[in-house]
Amino acid sequence: MADILVTGGTGFIGANLVNELRERDHNVWTLDIDFSPDERHYRVDIGEYRQLRDVFDEHDFDYVYNAAAEYGRWNGEDHYENLWQTNAVGTKNILRIQADEGFRLIDFSSAEVYGDHSGTMTEELTEEQSFRLMNDYAMSKRVNEMQVRNAMEKFGTESVMVRPVNCYGPQEHYSEYRGVVPIFIWHALNDKPYTVYEGHKRIFDYVGDTARTLANIVDNFHPGEVYNLGGNPDWEISIGELSDLILDYLDKDDGIVTYEEKEEMTTDVKRIDSTKARDHLNHDPQVPPEEGIPETIEWFKSEYDL
Amino acid sequence: MADILVTGGTGFIGANLVNELRERDHNVWTLDIDFSPDERHYRVDIGEYRQLRDVFDEHDFDYVYNAAAEYGRWNGEDHYENLWQTNAVGTKNILRIQADEGFRLIDFSSAEVYGDHSGTMTEELTEEQSFRLMNDYAMSKRVNEMQVRNAMEKFGTESVMVRPVNCYGPQEHYSEYRGVVPIFIWHALNDKPYTVYEGHKRIFDYVGDTARTLANIVDNFHPGEVYNLGGNPDWEISIGELSDLILDYLDKDDGIVTYEEKEEMTTDVKRIDSTKARDHLNHDPQVPPEEGIPETIEWFKSEYDL
Numbered sequence: 001m002a003d004i005l006v007t008g009g010t011g012f013i014g015a016n017l018v019n020e021l022r023e024r025d026h027n028v029w030t031l032d033i034d035f036s037p038d039e040r041h042y043r044v045d046i047g048e049y050r051q052l053r054d055v056f057d058e059h060d061f062d063y064v065y066n067a068a069a070e071y072g073r074w075n076g077e078d079h080y081e082n083l084w085q086t087n088a089v090g091t092k093n094i095l096r097i098q099a100d101e102g103f104r105l106i107d108f109s110s111a112e113v114y115g116d117h118s119g120t121m122t123e124e125l126t127e128e129q130s131f132r133l134m135n136d137y138a139m140s141k142r143v144n145e146m147q148v149r150n151a152m153e154k155f156g157t158e159s160v161m162v163r164p165v166n167c168y169g170p171q172e173h174y175s176e177y178r179g180v181v182p183i184f185i186w187h188a189l190n191d192k193p194y195t196v197y198e199g200h201k202r203i204f205d206y207v208g209d210t211a212r213t214l215a216n217i218v219d220n221f222h223p224g225e226v227y228n229l230g231g232n233p234d235w236e237i238s239i240g241e242l243s244d245l246i247l248d249y250l251d252k253d254d255g256i257v258t259y260e261e262k263e264e265m266t267t268d269v270k271r272i273d274s275t276k277a278r279d280h281l282n283h284d285p286q287v288p289p290e291e292g293i294p295e296t297i298e299w300f301k302s303e304y305d306l
Numbered sequence: 307m308a309d310i311l312v313t314g315g316t317g318f319i320g321a322n323l324v325n326e327l328r329e330r331d332h333n334v335w336t337l338d339i340d341f342s343p344d345e346r347h348y349r350v351d352i353g354e355y356r357q358l359r360d361v362f363d364e365h366d367f368d369y370v371y372n373a374a375a376e377y378g379r380w381n382g383e384d385h386y387e388n389l390w391q392t393n394a395v396g397t398k399n400i401l402r403i404q405a406d407e408g409f410r411l412i413d414f415s416s417a418e419v420y421g422d423h424s425g426t427m428t429e430e431l432t433e434e435q436s437f438r439l440m441n442d443y444a445m446s447k448r449v450n451e452m453q454v455r456n457a458m459e460k461f462g463t464e465s466v467m468v469r470p471v472n473c474y475g476p477q478e479h480y481s482e483y484r485g486v487v488p489i490f491i492w493h494a495l496n497d498k499p500y501t502v503y504e505g506h507k508r509i510f511d512y513v514g515d516t517a518r519t520l521a522n523i524v525d526n527f528h529p530g531e532v533y534n535l536g537g538n539p540d541w542e543i544s545i546g547e548l549s550d551l552i553l554d555y556l557d558k559d560d561g562i563v564t565y566e567e568k569e570e571m572t573t574d575v576k577r578i579d580s581t582k583a584r585d586h587l588n589h590d591p592q593v594p595p596e597e598g599i600p601e602t603i604e605w606f607k608s609e610y611d612l
Contacts, residue, residue: 049387080398081355088390092442130436134456136398139449146439154570264460 002218005061005103007031007046007094008068010038012172013108013164016211017065024215031055032068033086046090056097063218065106066094069140073112075177076137087140091147099155106217107148111165111228111272112138122273123163123226145226158223162214165230165272169207169292170299180239185297188246189306191256196243199262201269204242205231205285206292213283220281230272232285245293308524311367311409313337313352313400314374316344318478319414319470322517323371330521337361338374339392352396362403369524371412372400375446379418381483382443393446397453405461412523413454417471417534417578418444428579429469429532451532464529468520471536471578475513475598476605486545490552491603495612497562502549505568507575510548511537511591512598519589526587536578538591551599 004021008014009030021028031042031052044051046068069087070076076083091107098105114121115131115138125131126142133139148159168181176183181204187194210229237245240259247254277283287295300306310327314320315336327334337348337358350357352374375393376382382389397413404411420427421437421444431437432451439445454465474487482489487510493500516535543551546565553560583589593601606612 081395084390084394088394088442089387092386126436127438128436130432130434132433132455133452136394136449136453139452143442143445143449146445147442149438150440 001025001027002062003027003029003060004063004065004218005029005031005055005059006065006067008066008108009041010034010036011067011071013167013207013210013214014065014067015171016169016207017067017214020211020215021218026218029059029061045086046093047085049093052093052097056101060101061103063104063106064094064098065108065214066091067108069108071137072177073135073137076135076140078177080136083136083140088143088147091144095147095151095157098157098159099151102157104221104223105148105157105159106214107144107159107161109145109161109163109226110138110141111163111230111270113142113145113163114270118269120271120273121228123228123276149224152224158221160217160221160223161226163226163228164205164210165228165270166202166204167207167210167229168204169296171207172296173303174300180242181293181296182300184243184246185300187256188250188252189297189300189304193256193258195258195260196240197260197263198238198240200239201236202239202242203231203233203236203270203272204289204292205229206287206295209285209287213277213281216281216283222280225276225280227277227281227283228272228274229277229283230274232288233271235288236271237289242289242293245289246297249294249297307331307333308368309333309335309366310369310371310524311335311337311361311365312371312373314372314414315347316340316342317373319473319513319516319520320371320373321477322475322513323373323520326517326521327524332524335365335367351392352399353391355399358399358403362407366407367409369410369412370400370404371414371520372397373414375414377443378483379441379443382441382446384483386442389442389446394449394453397450401453401457401463404463404465405457408463410527410529411454411463411465412520413450413465413467415451415467415469415532416444416447417469417536417576419448419451419469420576424575426577426579427534429534429582455530458530464527466523466527466529467532468523469532469534470511470516471534471576472508472510473513473516473535474510475602477513478602479609480606486548487599487602488606490549491606493562494552494556494558495603495606495610499562499564501564501566502546503566503569504544504546506545507542508545508548509537509539509542509576509578510595510598511535512593512601515591515593519583519587522587528586531582531586533583533587533589534578534580535583535589536580538594539577541591541594542577543595548595548599551595552603555600555603
């Protein structure tokens with residue numbers, strides 16, 4: 001059993017990961033910019049070094065999952081000050097403390113680092129090819145990966161990086177900046193109009209599947225590796241099909257939907273290769289959208305009393 | 307005659323550029339985190355939006371040279387909080403104001419964006435190949451270039467980017483984080499020990515030459531272009547030869563010098579292709595190290611009473 005800290009532990013992927021790790025009997029603490037009633041929670045902004053340093057003075061951890069981040073393409077454009085402070089400075093803070101403390105780090109990147117690449121995304125591509133990154137959020141995540149690699153070389157630390165893509169599911173609270181799944185569900189549940197950009201396709205990954213793979217890293221730690229974490233390629237659907245799936249489950253028609261061709265500065269199709277995560281981490285997505293979307297809708301209904 | 311703002315206008319390249327632009331009878335204002343007695347100076351931290359916004363509410367500019375930045379590889383590692391705030395957030399602040407005001411922007415990047423590339427550096431390489439960026443300063447400059455490109459596409463603004471490399475000369479004040487030229491001169495003048503990493507070669511570019519080319523952009527503005535700005539390739543010298551040049555001019559021996567093979571996480575050889583700057587901007591370096599180094603030493607003597 002390991003002592004584990006999950007930054008962003010009250011956030012979407014963080015909360016799911018914490019549940020998974022606790023079910024495996026690890027000793028798990030959370031850390032987040034947000035408050036939590038959990039007795040094992042630290043309220044800390046990772047962009048503020050002193051707050052973070054205090055946590056590590058109080059407790060030694062074997063593993064730190066750094067899932068804290070300003071998330072989302074448009075969030076990063078509207079709140080770029082927060083984005084750079086949390087993502088670039090915050091990650092650097094963690095890397096400096098790691099150099100002193102020696103914990104193993106699992107740092108969260110994003111498939112956004114592939115930019116507008118339209119072919120299959122394999123991990124090593126980012127080391128060879130230059131991708132056009134269309135937003136500051138993507139840039140900050142690419143910066144994080146380089147910061148992690150440089151820190152490993154400079155300080156001899158051990159880290160792994162993960163690139164989730166289109167992860168969705170319970171615990172992802174709605175805001176206008178979240179992924180397309182919570183945005184569509186929120187609007188459909190509240191009968192509010194929303195726009196479907198039909199020119200885009202995605203493979204959605206259910207967070208329960210992602211969390212299991214993430215938790216597996218503790219037992220299969222390959223320092224220096226970066227892993228794509230995507231759903232089953234057979235599950236690729238268009239954004240229009242996603243919308244239909246939600247509306248069908250709710251027995252609603254698409255009267256609230258405006259259809260448009262493409263969203264500006266957004267990848268058309270994301271096809272991600274998660275072979276390495278399957279090989280190293282037993283990544284094995286089980287939940288197709290037909291199951292995961294209804295689960296997520298039910299969580300929304302219960303969470304928001306809808 | 308144009309109304310021009312130079313951010314970082316009291317800094318090294320900024321101060322030289324301001325002189326050059328004023329000699330050409332442009333109306334030039336400076337802006338810097340530092341104070342200045344100049345009546346046409348704004349004391350502003352570009353990382354602070356309100357301070358920057360006030361300047362543009364007060365004055366309309368035709369051109370803005372954004373030379374303000376946290377500079378230097380090791381400075382960025384030791385002061386990464388300042389680096390990301392000034393370079394990433396600060397540039398984004400300027401781009402947002404540009405979207406409102408419509409001035410033409412000349413944004414300062416760096417040849418650090420070529421990372422550990424050992425071949426000749428041509429501008430389009432960064433769009434094709436992925437380079438290992440070995441420090442946060444390099445990353446922040448690469449981020450700036452992408453921010454500028456995205457802003458041009460999103461807001462229809464007009465910008466040009468420049469990548470100076472190994473620029474040196476008068477007005478570069480000494481700190482431990484500055485370039486190798488002021489570091490060697492400072493130590494040699496003060497008889498303080500310094501280290502020469504013999505495994506590195508550079509082409510040094512005299513700031514007077516750089517400033518002339520930069521000033522030419524106003525008359526030869528090609529939106530979207532990025533320019534390498536380097537010295538004459540014939541002037542390539544090793545770091546050891548640079549040290550000898552300085553010591554010879556000062557009639558000192560190399561007793562204060564420790565020789566080592568290579569500096570960690572630093573490019574071995576930088577060979578930069580400035581053909582595009584020659585074609586578009588009449589970039590035409592005139593001052594070889596044999597002339598520029600003595601000029602710089604004389605400036606140091608006078609500036610620091612040495």
